[in-house]
Amino acid sequence: MTPLVSIIIPTLNRAHLISDTLDSVLAQTYTNWECIVVDDGSTDNTEALIQEYINKDNRFRYFNRPKNHLPGGNGARNYGFTVSKGDYIQWFDSDDIMKPEFLEKKLQPFITNNSVDIVFSAFENLNKHGKRARLANQKFSGNILNDLVDGIVSFGPLSFLIKRALLAGYSYDETLTKNQDLDFFFRFFTSQPNLDVEHVSDVLYTVKSHKDSMTYGTSKDISKMASTYRVYLMVLNYFKEHKHTKGVLKYRYHCLNTLKVMLKNGFYSDVLKRLMTFEYISLNEKIYLVGCVFSQLFIKRGSNQFIKLKSLKE
Numbered sequence: 001m002t003p004l005v006s007i008i009i010p011t012l013n014r015a016h017l018i019s020d021t022l023d024s025v026l027a028q029t030y031t032n033w034e035c036i037v038v039d040d041g042s043t044d045n046t047e048a049l050i051q052e053y054i055n056k057d058n059r060f061r062y063f064n065r066p067k068n069h070l071p072g073g074n075g076a077r078n079y080g081f082t083v084s085k086g087d088y089i090q091w092f093d094s095d096d097i098m099k100p101e102f103l104e105k106k107l108q109p110f111i112t113n114n115s116v117d118i119v120f121s122a123f124e125n126l127n128k129h130g131k132r133a134r135l136a137n138q139k140f141s142g143n144i145l146n147d148l149v150d151g152i153v154s155f156g157p158l159s160f161l162i163k164r165a166l167l168a169g170y171s172y173d174e175t176l177t178k179n180q181d182l183d184f185f186f187r188f189f190t191s192q193p194n195l196d197v198e199h200v201s202d203v204l205y206t207v208k209s210h211k212d213s214m215t216y217g218t219s220k221d222i223s224k225m226a227s228t229y230r231v232y233l234m235v236l237n238y239f240k241e242h243k244h245t246k247g248v249l250k251y252r253y254h255c256l257n258t259l260k261v262m263l264k265n266g267f268y269s270d271v272l273k274r275l276m277t278f279e280y281i282s283l284n285e286k287i288y289l290v291g292c293v294f295s296q297l298f299i300k301r302g303s304n305q306f307i308k309l310k311s312l313k314e
Helices: 018-026 046-056 073-083 102-112 144-149 180-190 222-241 245-264 268-276 283-299 303-307
Strands: 005-011 033-039 060-064 088-091 118-126 132-136 160-163 197-208
Touching: 005 018, 005 073, 018 033, 018 046, 033 046, 033 073, 046 060, 060 073, 073 088, 088 102, 102 118, 102 160, 102 197, 144 180, 144 245, 180 222, 222 245, 222 268, 245 268, 245 283, 245 303, 268 283, 283 303
Parallel strands: 005 033, 005 088, 033 060, 118 197
Antiparallel strands: 088 160, 118 132, 118 160
16 A cells, blocks of 8 residues: 655745755655645745756645735645645645655554554654754653643644545634644644544654744744744633643643743733633732732833742642
């Protein structure tokens, strides 16, 4: 069995980085793939560079994100899915590297057992010096949400190879500028609780850190911070509804920590607006944190109290 795999890569002004990514696609030991690069509006020589790859291998395809999709990686990913033809979908990023057996090892569980719905793998993060800074997704308990809460599993799109049929009706939220991967996969997994998820413990790809990374400068961008908070709050609300105590505690912390970072970067009114509607602390705690906002405003102290509330340790 050699099903077609669609690799979908959004890109924006990454001509200086994407060659390494595309070379890693070319090096795959599994060869029945198409690689769809969706340009989000590059002003460098991305198009000419991708054309060189298309000229030597017609498995590469290049598209510009159409105007009916919002600018950003989410719109590019969504459009890439609509033009893809594969039986399986693999999103990837234009600055990261696949190991040669990336596709082969992730496809094997599908070929062995037709009931498998989704396969994910371990991966590594490299720091700006090229040294390994983190190993992630090394284990899987069998419960993807519990592993998310326990920090065992990360919901980054590069890990997951998914049966195309399961993605009908799902898309990335194009209004989000940050935390969109958690949003997409949390919605995906919580709306399909009986998925057969398989895990490959091998490290199959590398995520590189550099100044052009999407995470760079996030804390100083209110749009990204607001998106981060919005997704964390969505996850928190789900865990409250399903009485998942550990999930509530973890994502209450994430919400308040995001407000702390926003406050440190001077987004006072944004913090106050969200604090007023935050239902997961007591009235006294809320009053106390409002005071901390004004303390941070006038004497630059108080933001750390957002993550030091006694209730966060319960």
